[in-house]
Amino acid sequence: MQESLVKPASIHESNGANCHGGVNEDTTGLPLIAIVGSPNVGKSVLFNTLTGAYVTVSNYPGTTVEVSRGKGRLAGQPVGVVDTPGMYRLVPMTEEERVARDILLQERPRVTLHVVDAKNLDRMLPMTLQLIEAGQPVVLVCNLMDEADRLGVKIDTAALEQTLGIPVVPTALAIGRGADHLKEIVVSALHRNDHLATGGCPTCESKPAHAVAIPYPPAIEDALPQIESQLFGYYQLTKRAIALLLLQNDAGVASMVAAQEGPRYTEVRAAAKAVQDRFSQPLSFVIARYQREAASRVLQKVLTQPERRVSYFAEKLSAATMNPLTGIPLLILSMYLLYQFVGVFGAQTLVGFFEDNLFGAYVNPWINNVLAKYIPWLVIRDLIGNQYGVITLGVRYAVAIIFPIGVPRIFGTKRQTELPKC
Template sequence: MERRFRVAIVGCPNVGKSVLFGHLTGRYAVVSNYPGTTVEIARGTGWWDGFTFEVVDTPGLYSLSCVTDEEKAARALLMSEPVDWLVHVVDGKNLDRMLPLTFQLVEAGFPVLVVVNMLDEVRAAGLEVDVGALSERLGLPVVGAVLTRGAGVLEIKAFLSRAARSAGRPGRSLAGPGREPVEPRGESAGPGRRPVGPEQPCGPPRGPLRPAYDRRTERAVAVLTTLLGPHAGDSRRLSRRALALLCLQEDPDTLDLLRSERPNQWPEMARVVTESNRGPHPVRHRIPLALHHLAREVASA
């Protein structure tokens, strides 16, 4: 049976997700509403390097703690459908606003390729993004791109081909920066940037960068992950830690989900959530603050 490699493109609105989807799938696309919603999801198939790639273009997603219908549909898709790799497209001019979602996706347990798009606009604004240094700081593979010109597409395809070739466990062999981050072909390196190739090593692989929360938050996460049990993420495709963090942020859909799926543990879960969010500095505020603080540190380094 043919092995189909599943890729989901995620990111905020207007960062170039649909442009990348077009480059990867060409005319082979089907647009339909996500079940139970009026939110459109684009699905397509790409063929290159002898592999078949099923690609989905998710609606705009700012955070896994969702507010809009589009965000809820994107998260529901990630929670319900198997995905081999997430391609997180970000606006290179606004990394500090984009990276909190990157950290959430990592905490959720997804293998993530970061595509820093709009590098032409970055340079026009007199800014620089060193994708090599960014990859080392994040502990994730990073590709620089100007997707409207097609720059970076070959490198993205090459990365996904290597992932598809990696013994059926794509999230293991390529998730860290053991592969060199890639500048888009045809783009000059410029000062402070280094031209790199997709097959060159960039140092020993390590795990991706994760946020460090305060003790109160980490204690609450530890209790909730224990209550969730070892198989909590099996059917929902999010890690126990991600579910715990969403629960502590009082995400309504997550609370409803755990109330129905963990009825025996729910009273204690509800107590932990309530206790953690009492006082002038509730955990539901501390979690996004920690994500944005880390994003600013990484973006400004």
């Protein structure tokens, strides 16, 4: 499958007008730098920073998900760079996340650049911990630091680096801030990872190992060694990470393990099922909760945010929406109010006003009178006005139907997204 990733069947090339960059050449055999992270955190800007003016965009085999690849040169060394689709976690929930995770599973990135939004680090650090736990050679890129500074968000990157045991680089790549330092860190990481793989660099070997660890409930911690002891195949992730993905019922990893382990997979599945039987919630929820808690403990030491003043009403409403006894009635009420606003006020009252009162009584008669007075050709008058004209029918429907329904819908949805969240 790795060969198909490097030489996909469906490829189209683009020049510098594309939002990505790179050279449209094969990157086989080059040290691979994988860029991962959530959407809209600056991965594309980083890709362009590391490569150049051209890019090869290919559909991942068996999907319509596009993956961008390019070549760059760091400290005179040619490297391959892959910009993966947006992902929030190692356990995929979407096709894009599955493709990004499979690239980490099937290929061998020498350095994995996890790009995060610095002002939303609390939401993105759990994935960093997952990548570290999976044994990925991670460099954490805290991007959008300029926006974080404007909001008063302060990150002690030195303390974060010490806690995680990986390089942490603050950047604002859209304005070029931190780009040169990041390249230096990537070169250093490539050098260290190359020599750690061969055991030939005493300086690299003295680097500290990953300092962070995620403690899970005893039932899970006891099961992990049992599952790991049944894994004899070759995996790009650590056995602990593979075991955790199996506990979370990851279908892609399960298929890979079944193919490599053969009859032993039956024991692996039995061990995973035994753990699940001890929890009332799916293990994916349990494991994700402990990962978030571990990330929260890390951030308490390194993150300073301005105090957010929450009104008494907003605080009570937030608590009420999180309680099933009050949250479900509030959900029904909000849906009913949204229907009244969009379906009744927008679709009936406003549509009736625009279509009948405005266009029917004023605009269309005036258009038809002007056409009858100044346009002698019937075909032109029918094209613009009368019953099926561009203005009397097309513009009327655009203004009288789409506008009154669309604007209230957008406004109502925006109000919903601004409800306080816990």
